[in-house]
Amino acid sequence: MLDGMLVGLARRLRLMGYDCALPRPGEAGPAIAWRARAEGRVLVTVSRTQLERPPVEVFLVPEDDLTAQVRAIVRRFPIDVERLAFTRCSRDNTPLKTIPLNEVITRIPPRARELITEVRRCPQCGRLYWDGTHVERMRKRMREYTE
Numbered sequence: 001m002l003d004g005m006l007v008g009l010a011r012r013l014r015l016m017g018y019d020c021a022l023p024r025p026g027e028a029g030p031a032i033a034w035r036a037r038a039e040g041r042v043l044v045t046v047s048r049t050q051l052e053r054p055p056v057e058v059f060l061v062p063e064d065d066l067t068a069q070v071r072a073i074v075r076r077f078p079i080d081v082e083r084l085a086f087t088r089c090s091r092d093n094t095p096l097k098t099i100p101l102n103e104v105i106t107r108i109p110p111r112a113r114e115l116i117t118e119v120r121r122c123p124q125c126g127r128l129y130w131d132g133t134h135v136e137r138m139r140k141r142m143r144e145y146t147e
């Protein structure tokens, strides 16, 4: 569970495969910590004031430095990035489903069509994910995070 200041971090972590919840609209302060507790999540925050809130494991990340934040998470909560990368929607955290390429071929840029073998779709928002050069760059960056 990440606090509302960490939306960018949550998106990055979801792409790496982390199950990341964010506050719902209007959900703030202790309510976030209570939901983290109810859902068995660790509360990730930049704010020390969260430490005074209800009993839930809190993990502080550095402020204003996305790379340092990701590194801190990877060290504290290691995951198999190679296996889990690009299995969750970065927007809403929903696990992606692999779908046949021909079902969505018209939504994929012509240049990408020749390069990809697999497309994944978010059952929640319909967003499509496929391997491309940006994914390769991101995988490389993810490996660097875990070194």
Ligand SMILES: [Zn+2]
Pocket: 089, 090, 091, 092, 093, 094, 122, 123, 124, 125, 126, 127
């Ligand atoms: Zn989605």
